[in-house]
Amino acid sequence: MSNTLFERIISDHLISGKMEEGQEIGLKIDQALVQDATGPLVFLQLESLGFERIKTDLLVTYVDHNTHQFFPENVDDQHYLQSFSAKYGAYFSKAGNGICHQVHLERFAQPGKTLLGADSHTPTSGALGMLAIGAGGLDVAMAIAGYPYFIRFPRIIRVELNGKLRPWISAMDVILWMLGIFTTRGNSNKVLEYSGEGLEYLSVSQRTTLANMGAEIGVMASVFPSDQISRQFMIKQQREAEWEELLIDTHASYAEVVSVPLDEIVSLAAKPHSPDNVCPVSEIEGVEVDQICIGSCANSSYRDLAMVASVLKGNKVSPKVSLLISPGSRRILSVITKSRVLAELVDAGARIMEPACGFCIGQGQVPPSGGVSLRTSNRNYQGRCGNKDAKVYLVSPET
Numbered sequence: 001m002s003n004t005l006f007e008r009i010i011s012d013h014l015i016s017g018k019m020e021e022g023q024e025i026g027l028k029i030d031q032a033l034v035q036d037a038t039g040p041l042v043f044l045q046l047e048s049l050g051f052e053r054i055k056t057d058l059l060v061t062y063v064d065h066n067t068h069q070f071f072p073e074n075v076d077d078q079h080y081l082q083s084f085s086a087k088y089g090a091y092f093s094k095a096g097n098g099i100c101h102q103v104h105l106e107r108f109a110q111p112g113k114t115l116l117g118a119d120s121h122t123p124t125s126g127a128l129g130m131l132a133i134g135a136g137g138l139d140v141a142m143a144i145a146g147y148p149y150f151i152r153f154p155r156i157i158r159v160e161l162n163g164k165l166r167p168w169i170s171a172m173d174v175i176l177w178m179l180g181i182f183t184t185r186g187n188s189n190k191v192l193e194y195s196g197e198g199l200e201y202l203s204v205s206q207r208t209t210l211a212n213m214g215a216e217i218g219v220m221a222s223v224f225p226s227d228q229i230s231r232q233f234m235i236k237q238q239r240e241a242e243w244e245e246l247l248i249d250t251h252a253s254y255a256e257v258v259s260v261p262l263d264e265i266v267s268l269a270a271k272p273h274s275p276d277n278v279c280p281v282s283e284i285e286g287v288e289v290d291q292i293c294i295g296s297c298a299n300s301s302y303r304d305l306a307m308v309a310s311v312l313k314g315n316k317v318s319p320k321v322s323l324l325i326s327p328g329s330r331r332i333l334s335v336i337t338k339s340r341v342l343a344e345l346v347d348a349g350a351r352i353m354e355p356a357c358g359f360c361i362g363q364g365q366v367p368p369s370g371g372v373s374l375r376t377s378n379r380n381y382q383g384r385c386g387n388k389d390a391k392v393y394l395v396s397p398e399t
Contacts, residue, residue, distance in 0.1 A: 018153075131221055194224045231245075290320070294326070297377075306339070371387070376394070
C-alpha cells in the first residue's frame, strides 16, 4: 500500500489508535522545543510532576521573545529556564542566538522525526521533511515527560507545485496566494503535504516560508519531502549524517489535491488586518509607507537579506521611511557580515535588529499613529505590532 509522507512518519511513531481520518491516535515525540514566553509554565508543570530527566531525544529551550529584558522578571525567567535546562538535560539557546524556528531548522530539525513545540510556528521544521506541530504548554510538558501526544488523525491535502516562479516572485507570494484560497479559518485538523515539479526550484529557505505560514492557514502541519535540496542544506549546516531521503510516493492517496500554478503567481500583499486579506501589490500601488520590517521567523534567511541588499546597493533609504532588518539567527547575521551584505544594508540606511522575534510580536519598532508598515513577517492582526491605529501589510522581501 502506498502512503503519504505524513502517514509514513506517523506509522513510525504510532503508539495507539488507527490511522483513519478523525480517529484519535497517540504519537511518540522525538524532539521538543519551548521559548521564553511559554517555557516557564511548561517547566513548572514538569517539576510539579516529579520530573527527573527529559524523555524525548532532545529538548531545546530558546530565548527569543523577551530579549529586550524590559523588566527584571524577564531575566529571572530566562535564568530559571537556563538552570532547568542544565539540571534536566536540555539544550539552552541564549538571547541573541536567534529565533527558535530558524535555529532549530539549522541545528536540530531532522527528516522523518517528530517535533512538538510550545509555539504556533513550530511547523517551520516541516521544510526539512519533519513532522513538526505547535501545541499548548501542557501537551508539550507531557511529551517531554515521555507520554504520547494525542491528536485526531487529520485530513491530508496534497499541494502540487507546478511550473516555476517568475523573477521577483518568492515563496511569500505563494503562501499569500494559498491564504487567499484556504483563508485562515476551518483548517485546524488538516495537514499540507507539498509535491510537484516546482519543488526543484524552491530552496530550503523558501520552503521554510511555506511551512512556517501554514500556521496562518491554521493547519496542523506542513510537510515537505527530504530530497537533494534538503541534503545540500544539511551539508552546509555540517549535519549530512542526519539527512534521510523521504520522497513523495506518486501512488499515495490524498483526501484533496490543490494545484498551485507557480508561473502564474504575481506579487501579492495581505492588507490589514488579516493574512488572508490578499490582493495583488498593483492594487495598493501609491500607498505611502512609513516603515519597512524585513525578517522574523519567516523571510529572514541569507537569501532574503542578500536579495534586499542587492536592490539597495548604491541607493539610500528615503528619509521618510524607517527600514528595519532582523536576521533569523546569529549564524545568518555572521554570514551576511562576512559577505558584505550587512555593509550594503547599513550603507543604504537600514537599522539592524538583534536576531529575535522583535517587531513581529510587538517588541519594539512600533509604527507611528495611523502609519503604514510593510512587513515580511507572518501576521498582521490589529494591534499585534503594538499600535491598533497602524496599518500593517504583509509582503515578500522582493516587494
